[in-house]
Amino acid sequence: MVYIPVDYLKSGMVLARDVYTAIGGNPLLAKGQVIKEINISKLKHFNINGVYIESSFSSDVQMIPMIDDKLKTESLIQIKSAFKNFNKTGKILASSIKALMEVAQALVDNILMNDEILINIIDLKGYDDYTYQHSLSVAIIAVSIGTKMGLSKSLLIQLALSGLLHDLGKLSVPKVILNKPDRLTDKEYQIIKQHPETAIKQLERNKMISPIVIQGILTHHERYDGNGYPKNLSGNNIPLFGRILAIADVFDALTSNRPYRKAVFANEAVEYMMGNALILFDYEVLHAFLKVVVAYQVGMIVTLSNGEKAMVVKNNEENTLRPVVRLIRKNELESTDIDLLNNQDYLNVTIVGMGYDDDSAELCFT
Numbered sequence: 001m002v003y004i005p006v007d008y009l010k011s012g013m014v015l016a017r018d019v020y021t022a023i024g025g026n027p028l029l030a031k032g033q034v035i036k037e038i039n040i041s042k043l044k045h046f047n048i049n050g051v052y053i054e055s056s057f058s059s060d061v062q063m064i065p066m067i068d069d070k071l072k073t074e075s076l077i078q079i080k081s082a083f084k085n086f087n088k089t090g091k092i093l094a095s096s097i098k099a100l101m102e103v104a105q106a107l108v109d110n111i112l113m114n115d116e117i118l119i120n121i122i123d124l125k126g127y128d129d130y131t132y133q134h135s136l137s138v139a140i141i142a143v144s145i146g147t148k149m150g151l152s153k154s155l156l157i158q159l160a161l162s163g164l165l166h167d168l169g170k171l172s173v174p175k176v177i178l179n180k181p182d183r184l185t186d187k188e189y190q191i192i193k194q195h196p197e198t199a200i201k202q203l204e205r206n207k208m209i210s211p212i213v214i215q216g217i218l219t220h221h222e223r224y225d226g227n228g229y230p231k232n233l234s235g236n237n238i239p240l241f242g243r244i245l246a247i248a249d250v251f252d253a254l255t256s257n258r259p260y261r262k263a264v265f266a267n268e269a270v271e272y273m274m275g276n277a278l279i280l281f282d283y284e285v286l287h288a289f290l291k292v293v294v295a296y297q298v299g300m301i302v303t304l305s306n307g308e309k310a311m312v313v314k315n316n317e318e319n320t321l322r323p324v325v326r327l328i329r330k331n332e333l334e335s336t337d338i339d340l341l342n343n344q345d346y347l348n349v350t351i352v353g354m355g356y357d358d359d360s361a362e363l364c365f366t
């Protein structure tokens, strides 16, 4: 399979994975379907950035999701139900907390089952409701970071719960402000900045939620240099959960389509995060994040610094900036895979960016 951004899709390509938009619903498009122009318009309508397409060039390459599709759907259903109840009653019900704790436990069990923990952010996208999807993604990214940092299983479950609930307070912010395509006024920004405290006012009443979970939610917008909110905490005065959630939150937001900007590719988001070490983010947490995040996802077409085009076929856990790639060479019968981490001839060759052009589409028809 090969990952093709929507702008490069062509009629006749065959989908290699189901595409979902509605939580718990049928797929928008099913695996095996031959794509037509109308499907491409539909994908654009649902803000889907790209899809996996069958290709004989890479028929041996599979994208194995870190989180089981069924668990992902069930988790989203529980998050949606808890948040809807909160919206209706203004309270977080004990039954919602219990359900989300079960989700947290199942996510941690699933993540720990993997041989390698590698976050493929594309796999966490697609559903049309940002709030629920973002809550789940932040929990998954946070637990992946926490695992790399050696946190105990019981702490990881608390961290997952903190991630699931981190933006609960945003439900109290009017949608016109949350989804405003233009710059926010000072007054609007002040309203948004209240969301961590709004959430904890409700959550503190529930004795099932531990203080460490509350602290994470309250401090997920604090920044390492002290320029965050609500309390302008800095450095290690920000609780560990807050420092982890900050990274998970920013990375997921940058790689998501928002009303005010388009999603960026994971590698661009990773660069942004690295550039903000010790400014916005804690170095130790960022270091763990860089070990679990995939900058170039399997199936993506990239350009190398020597001018060659290649497709990512496997990630190296030690350094996701240097994956194994398959060179795209015209008129070559045998494919050549290069491990950018270990191949002596390619030690000075780097990935310089995405390599999509009209020729990439040809890979899907060979």
Ligand SMILES: [Fe+2]
Residues within 6 Å of the ligand: 166, 167, 195, 220, 221, 249
């Ligand atoms: Fe937030």
